[in-house]
Amino acid sequence: MAQPPVPLQGFLQTIWDCKQQELFEAKNKISYIDLEQQLPYLSMPLDLAKALESHNGPIKVIAEVKRASPSKGLLHGELVAPEIARIYEEAGASAISVLTEEKYFRGSLQDLRDVRPKVKIPLLRKDFLSDPYQILEARVAGADGALLIAAFLGPTLLQEMIHGALEFNIQPLIEIHDAYEIEWVIDAIESNQKRAKNWTPIVGINARNLQTLVVDKEQVLQLAAELPREAIKVAESGLKEPQEVFRAKDVGFDAILVGEALVTAPHPGAALADLVSLTNPK
Numbered sequence: 001m002a003q004p005p006v007p008l009q010g011f012l013q014t015i016w017d018c019k020q021q022e023l024f025e026a027k028n029k030i031s032y033i034d035l036e037q038q039l040p041y042l043s044m045p046l047d048l049a050k051a052l053e054s055h056n057g058p059i060k061v062i063a064e065v066k067r068a069s070p071s072k073g074l075l076h077g078e079l080v081a082p083e084i085a086r087i088y089e090e091a092g093a094s095a096i097s098v099l100t101e102e103k104y105f106r107g108s109l110q111d112l113r114d115v116r117p118k119v120k121i122p123l124l125r126k127d128f129l130s131d132p133y134q135i136l137e138a139r140v141a142g143a144d145g146a147l148l149i150a151a152f153l154g155p156t157l158l159q160e161m162i163h164g165a166l167e168f169n170i171q172p173l174i175e176i177h178d179a180y181e182i183e184w185v186i187d188a189i190e191s192n193q194k195r196a197k198n199w200t201p202i203v204g205i206n207a208r209n210l211q212t213l214v215v216d217k218e219q220v221l222q223l224a225a226e227l228p229r230e231a232i233k234v235a236e237s238g239l240k241e242p243q244e245v246f247r248a249k250d251v252g253f254d255a256i257l258v259g260e261a262l263v264t265a266p267h268p269g270a271a272l273a274d275l276v277s278l279t280n281p282k
């Protein structure tokens with residue numbers, strides 16, 4: 001099995017090993033070539049970047065389908081992915097993130113397949129991806145975008161995975177969590193923009209350090225100014241309070257990604273509608 005391209009610690013090392021095993025099994029079940037043969041029968045993905053661009057207007061919300069998490073355990077064990085996805089769309093989500101990781105988040109690619117025909121907004125495959133095969137899997141399952149985590153991939157594999165995603169018309173949400181990783185992202189964007197001229201990069205700053213699982217929301221706000229100007233900016237993790245959403249908008253984020261606060265709310269649709277309307281004066 002492949003070794004991580006950069007030294008990993010804590011949760012990221014654990015999940016690397018787990019995903020390598022899963023990848024090995026998936027490739028044995030269905031080959032890359034068999035997946036690729038399905039491409040001509042798929043419709044073009046929806047434009048995730050366009051859906052998230054705020055143009056300095058109201059902040060957009062990516063609502064997450066999340067049953068469990070490594071940091072909190074079970075959040076909503078009975079959650080039915082296509083049902084909550086419909087609720088999210090009706091409540092004003094601009095896109096939906098579907099966690100497909102099985103062991104720690106209790107998600108699946110089947111969730112993505114089930115959600116796709118039920119909503120008309122873009123879908124993001126949220127997982128720990130390190131092989132173009134998984135991007136192809138995402139595309140075939142109906143995703144429009146895929147999360148690529150800089151800390152998990154390191155600079156070289158990050159560039160290659162972005163390239164792979166763009167080849168399949170999947171828009172990457174490139175996730176960083178510190179200033180060091182911003183350099184990798186800038187390099188990856190520059191090298192891929194030479195190949196994909198009309199590509200609008202989407203960059204997420206995750207408040208959660210994925211090695212330690214510690215959440216630092218202040219750091220996210222400070223890092224926003226360091227991101228490339230042309231990038232669509234997404235603030236991720238731990239967001240719940242109106243004040244946090246206003247501050248995210250003030251420092252230039254286009255969108256926020258919210259999971260736990262929605263799936264644990266008594267009425268996820270109402271909780272999402274509140275978040276969506278906060279920065280929307282209408």
Ligand SMILES: O=C(O)c1ccccc1NCC(=O)[C@H](O)[C@H](O)COP(=O)(O)O
Binds near residue numbers: 208213236238
């Ligand atoms: O949520 C976790 O505990 C977690 C642990 C390790 C790696 C990733 C993790 N979460 C993935 C995410 O990025 C979040 O699901 C997403 O940003 C939404 O966050 P939240 O609103 O705090 O559920």
